[in-house]
Amino acid sequence: MSSLSAFFASRAGIISAGVFIGVVAALLQYMGNPPNMGVCVACMERDIVGALGLHRADVVQYIRPEIIGFVFGSLIAALMFKEYRSRSGSAPFVRFSLGFFAMVGALVFLGCPWRALLRLAGGDINAVVGLLGLIVGVGIGAMFLKSGYSLGPSKRTYTTAGLIMPLFMLGLLILLLVAPKLPTGPVFFSAKGPGSQYAPVAVSLIAAIAIGFIAQRTRFCTMGAIRDVILIKDYHLISGLAGLVGGAFVTNMILGQFNPGFAGQPIAHTNIVWNFGGMLLSGIAFALAGGCPGRQLFLAGEGDGDAAIFVLGMLAGAAFSHNFAAASTPAGPGLWGPGAVIAGIIFCLFIGFTMREKA
Amino acid sequence: MSEKIDVRGLSCPQPVIESQKKMEQMGSGVLEVYVDSGTARDNVSRMARKKGWSVEVNDAQDGFVVKLSK
Numbered sequence: 001m002s003s004l005s006a007f008f009a010s011r012a013g014i015i016s017a018g019v020f021i022g023v024v025a026a027l028l029q030y031m032g033n034p035p036n037m038g039v040c041v042a043c044m045e046r047d048i049v050g051a052l053g054l055h056r057a058d059v060v061q062y063i064r065p066e067i068i069g070f071v072f073g074s075l076i077a078a079l080m081f082k083e084y085r086s087r088s089g090s091a092p093f094v095r096f097s098l099g100f101f102a103m104v105g106a107l108v109f110l111g112c113p114w115r116a117l118l119r120l121a122g123g124d125i126n127a128v129v130g131l132l133g134l135i136v137g138v139g140i141g142a143m144f145l146k147s148g149y150s151l152g153p154s155k156r157t158y159t160t161a162g163l164i165m166p167l168f169m170l171g172l173l174i175l176l177l178v179a180p181k182l183p184t185g186p187v188f189f190s191a192k193g194p195g196s197q198y199a200p201v202a203v204s205l206i207a208a209i210a211i212g213f214i215a216q217r218t219r220f221c222t223m224g225a226i227r228d229v230i231l232i233k234d235y236h237l238i239s240g241l242a243g244l245v246g247g248a249f250v251t252n253m254i255l256g257q258f259n260p261g262f263a264g265q266p267i268a269h270t271n272i273v274w275n276f277g278g279m280l281l282s283g284i285a286f287a288l289a290g291g292c293p294g295r296q297l298f299l300a301g302e303g304d305g306d307a308a309i310f311v312l313g314m315l316a317g318a319a320f321s322h323n324f325a326a327a328s329t330p331a332g333p334g335l336w337g338p339g340a341v342i343a344g345i346i347f348c349l350f351i352g353f354t355m356r357e358k359a
Numbered sequence: 360m361s362e363k364i365d366v367r368g369l370s371c372p373q374p375v376i377e378s379q380k381k382m383e384q385m386g387s388g389v390l391e392v393y394v395d396s397g398t399a400r401d402n403v404s405r406m407a408r409k410k411g412w413s414v415e416v417n418d419a420q421d422g423f424v425v426k427l428s429k
Contacts, residue, residue: 083396085395090368153367219401232406
């Protein structure tokens with residue numbers, strides 16, 4: 001067990017984790033998931049919100065087993081390696097709000113950082129613009145961290161408190177498998193569009209549990225990767241990102257899923273300003289909250305109630321984004337998208353400037 | 360010089376930033392960092408090793424104590 005722990009903590013371990021996620025993502029696309037969206041935490045959480053009827057964009061409604069699997073995989077790893085620790089109480093409503101705006105930004109760009117990397121590995125040049133926005137956003141967040149920004153410590157709490165998120169996921173899994181149709185509408189499953197495209201449930205679930213397990217052990221985090229390079233010149237986590245892009249790229253080439261270009265990319269738009277702006281907002285929000293959407297799910301799985309609150313914020317953000325026309329479509333940003341991004345950036349700057357501990 | 364800091368409950372990267380600040384202040388000596396998660400333990404250890412400090416990890420109440428010396 002300890003030699004396994006040492007491997008996961010090593011450079012080879014984090015690169016392997018990235019390659020694994022990249023390869024699995026490309027394979028899931030091959031098996032039915034939407035193009036360049038083998039695993040996208042933001043998109044998949046948004047689809048779940050739609051399936052529950054909290055937004056009514058009928059092309060993006062499906063209970064994605066990947067999200068459920070990520071939490072389960074992390075929980076299993078944390079229990080096996082005795083790292084499960086139930087904790088919460090570090091500025092929960094601030095974290096909820098950061099999750100909310102992180103999702104707003106991600107849905108303007110059309111993807112979380114994982115999908116930005118997968119889009120890049122599929123040949124979508126717009127992803128470069130999004131990744132630049134992400135880097136600048138995380139850089140701004142890193143400056144706040146350097147100047148004393150802190151949401152304060154969390155506290156240990158009842159062991160069962162950390163199980164609420166996994167139980168919520170279990171509830172979603174039951175809804176997916178039973179697929180009840182209530183007279184009021186839900187559960188919704190898209191008949192067309194990205195929501196109607198999915199790999200077999202068992203395959204998605206098992207793949208996601210494996211990813212969750214490995215990511216919990218290696219602490220894989222896209223935001224942390226960029227932040228560590230900027231803040232402490234540490235290249236450990238970012239080598240995992242390189243692994244993800246490499247793994248997905250090679251698999252895409254083999255499967256004929258690599259289509260380089262700028263226009264006409266799947267579930268993407270070409271608006272440079274808002275591809276950049278959306279990810280900029282998400283980058284600041286992730287940095288201020290201490291993790292990318294994937295990492296927040298893994299933390300929630302190992303008992304972190306504050307990360308669970310961030311996830312709920314993202315779910316709420318997805319509902320608002322679609323109900324208020326802030327989410328982009330392949331045609332471009334929604335009517336309220338730019339305004340929502342600007343509001344979000346102002347909000348994040350407000351948090352960053354005012355929540356600093358005096359040295 | 361021997362110092363202690365307690366970063367339990369803080370989320371990453373704050374344990375690393377706080378440790379780094381203290382290490383720069385001290386220059387050399389022994390610094391005990393109290394952390395409560397495996398992530399913070401690994402991150403602080405990796406940063407310290409890179410800066411040429413030796414690292415010893417022991418269990419402590421609610422987590423670990425990472426003993427850094429140079």
